[in-house]
Amino acid sequence: MFGKVEERMRKRIFAGVLATAMVASLLTGCSSSRTTKHKVSEVDVDSIDFKTNLDINTKDDIELTVWESAEGPDEFIKKAGEYFTKLYPNIKIKYVNVESTDANSKIVLDGPSGTGADVFACAHDTIGVMAASGAIEPVPDSEKEIVAGSCLESALQGATLNESDGSSVLYGYPVSVETYALFYNKALISKEEIPTTMEDMMTYMTEFKADSKNDGKQPFLFDAGNAYYSVMFTSTPDIHLYGENGNDVTNTYMNSADSVKQMEDFVALSKIVGQNTGDIDYKHNDSLFAAGSLAMDISGAWNIKTFEESNIDFGITAIPSLSGSTQPPTNFMGVRCMFVSKYSKHIPEAQAFAEFLMTKEMQQLRCEITCTMPARDDVLDNITDDTIKEYMNGLNEQIQYSYPMPNMANASLFWSAFGSAYSNIWNGIVTDIQKELDTANKSATKNK
Numbered sequence: 006m007f008g009k010v011e012e013r014m015r016k017r018i019f020a021g022v023l024a025t026a027m028v029a030s031l032l033t034g035c036s037s038s039r040t041t042k043h044k045v046s047e048v049d050v051d052s053i054d055f056k057t058n059l060d061i062n063t064k065d066d067i068e069l070t071v072w073e074s075a076e077g078p079d080e081f082i083k084k085a086g087e088y089f090t091k092l093y094p095n096i097k098i099k100y101v102n103v104e105s106t107d108a109n110s111k112i113v114l115d116g117p118s119g120t121g122a123d124v125f126a127c128a129h130d131t132i133g134v135m136a137a138s139g140a141i142e143p144v145p146d147s148e149k150e151i152v153a154g155s156c157l158e159s160a161l162q163g164a165t166l167n168e169s170d171g172s173s174v175l176y177g178y179p180v181s182v183e184t185y186a187l188f189y190n191k192a193l194i195s196k197e198e199i200p201t202t203m204e205d206m207m208t209y210m211t212e213f214k215a216d217s218k219n220d221g222k223q224p225f226l227f228d229a230g231n232a233y234y235s236v237m238f239t240s241t242p243d244i245h246l247y248g249e250n251g252n253d254v255t256n257t258y259m260n261s262a263d264s265v266k267q268m269e270d271f272v273a274l275s276k277i278v279g280q281n282t283g284d285i286d287y288k289h290n291d292s293l294f295a296a297g298s299l300a301m302d303i304s305g306a307w308n309i310k311t312f313e314e315s316n317i318d319f320g321i322t323a324i325p326s327l328s329g330s331t332q333p334p335t336n337f338m339g340v341r342c343m344f345v346s347k348y349s350k351h352i353p354e355a356q357a358f359a360e361f362l363m364t365k366e367m368q369q370l371r372c373e374i375t376c377t378m379p380a381r382d383d384v385l386d387n388i389t390d391d392t393i394k395e396y397m398n399g400l401n402e403q404i405q406y407s408y409p410m411p412n413m414a415n416a417s418l419f420w421s422a423f424g425s426a427y428s429n430i431w432n433g434i435v436t437d438i439q440k441e442l443d444t445a446n447k448s449a450t451k452n453k
Contacts, residue, residue: 044390045373048084050091053366058147059353067096067351069358072103072111072125077310077375084370089361096354105341112140116348123355129163129340132176133414136166142345142352144175148360152178155363160380163340163409167252177342178359179380180371184338185234185305186403187325191318193222193300199322203270206325210277213300226290227303229275230282230428232420234303237334238271238327239264239423239442240408245335246419251411254451259423260442267327267334268430268438275431282428294319309376309396321399323406338407340380372397378404415451422448 073082079100086098101122103111108122109131115121127135135141144152153161156179164177189199200206206225213224228234236246239259247253258264278285291308293299295315303324304312312319323333343359345352361367368379369387376393378400379385385401388394410416426445428434435441 043373043376043393046369046387046389048088048366048370050088053088053092053361053364055092055361055364056151057357057360058151059145059357059360061093061096061354061357063354064095067354068099069096069123069349069351069355070099070101070121071358072101072108072122074104074126075102077377078105078126078371081371081374084374085362085367086358088367089358092361093354093357096358098358109135109140112344112346112348113138116140116346119348119350121346121348123349123351124343124345124359126180126341126343129177129179129342130410130412130416132164132166132342132412133416135344136174136176137414140347141176142347142349142356144178145356148356149175151360152363155360156380157182157382159338159407159409160340162250163338163412164342166412167250169252169254169413169415177340177344178363179340179342180362180368181341181375181377182338182380182404183305183307183341183378184336184400184404184407185303185324186400187322188294188302188304188308188312189320189322190294190297190300191320192297196320196322199301200325203274203325203327207273207277210274214277221298223293223299225301226278226285226293226299228282228287228290229271229278229285229431230424231287232423232427233337234287235271235427235431236423237324237336238267238427240335241267241330242332242335242406245408247411247413247416251409251416252413254413254415257419257423257446257449259449260439260446263329264442265438266329268442270327271427272430272438275433281432306377306396306400321396321402323399323402333403333406336403336407337410338404340409341377418449422446 071082073079079102082100090097105126105128108125108127112121112125160179160182164179165173165175167173200209210224213219241263244258244261244263245251246257246259248258290299290302291304294302295312295317297317326332327334343362345355345359349355365381365383368381368384372379372384372388373390373393376396378397385397422445426441430438430441
């Protein structure tokens with residue numbers, strides 16, 4: 006799902022958001038083209054702290070094909086490739102545009118024929134399927150300590166496949182982490198006014214709607230029928246989807262007593278919003294936010310550049326806490342990883358390049374170019390662009406309470422089962438929350 010979040014969501018909403026933004030641009034006399042340019046630091050190749058135990062001392066000329074997405078990640082790979090080639094002049098990096106949402110299926114088709122990538126980007130929750138197909142090479146034992154020491158513990162967890170039998174294999178090289186947080190329009194609400202609890206949020210929403218000066222505007226919306234977002238109402242610090250390690254095929258744990266209790270906030274919000282899930286999906290909400298007609302929107306880094314184009318002065322912060330809690334909701338984290346193809350003819354060199362992308366210097370470069378969170382905890386302080394730093398610090402307020410989406414193959418059952426449950430509860434089709442979550446739990450596990 007993380008791949009869908011960072012790529013498919015961005016693509017699907019872009020046309021609608023941009024169309025709305027273009028109207029605003031015409032009214033203000035501003036161009037609708039991307040004008041925001043963030044500061045990108047210069048990299049001194051000699052200062053890059055890159056260590057590897059891999060034997061890549063061959064003098065043969067090697068070309069590594071790297072698949073990545075367009076609109077930011079492509080620029081990063083090209084620049085990182087240039088730096089890597091300065092360290093290893095015989096190894097050239099060839100960038101090819103394959104979106105991260107397509108790479109997992111494409112590598113299965115192209116890999117065996119020799120036309121696939123050596124290294125490619127993909128969401129961590131595709132690991133189970135790719136590993137089962139034999140398409141990806143595990144991180145070698147000699148490199149596990151280097152990889153583990155280069156990223157957040159939660160990112161490492163996402164990059165590791167935990168099987169139901171208790172075994173685990175590290176496959177991914179994390180380069181970015183992602184979650185959704187509370188985006189707010191500074192023209193409609195200041196950081197100090199933002200509710201910190203859902204109870205206060207509902208009070209704010211009621212007062213906002215009652216004020217005639219806000220006619221045509223909405224206080225707060227989120228894609229309630231989308232399990233990616235609404236899972237925060239059924240997760241807690243101690244209750245994660247498919248268990249602590251995300252590998253319990255017999256139980257989602259999303260129907261616990263605490264989950265049912267938190268869903269009371271969900272139902273209360275639905276009554277104040279007064280719209281069905283089909284009318285408040287992310288495309289609708291993000292378009293409203295881009296047009297300046299929504300005070301607060303739950304969204305992610307994938308929308309930063311699109312919102313910037315719409316000339317909205319916005320900030321990012323943590324989502325208000327749910328009833329019975331003093332901290333932001335426990336929500337999903339996505340981990341964007343680089344993977345090495347099992348079919349590569351240059352596996353050690355491909356692994357070395359994947360490791361290189363995890364260095365502190367390359368993580369900072371990626372953050373500055375793509376406006377996405379690094380997978381390391383020692384990068385943000387070095388960001389020199391104040392706007393990017395503000396965005397990343399806002400996302401970081403939420404991501405510390407996030408957990409990686411399960412990456413086992415069976416986890417795909419969750420999306421439709423709980424998407425239906427959340428929609429049915431929000432839309433008032435069912436009133437027995439426990440029964441509806443129990444039904445979804447059964448559909449999303451092997452206990453059928």
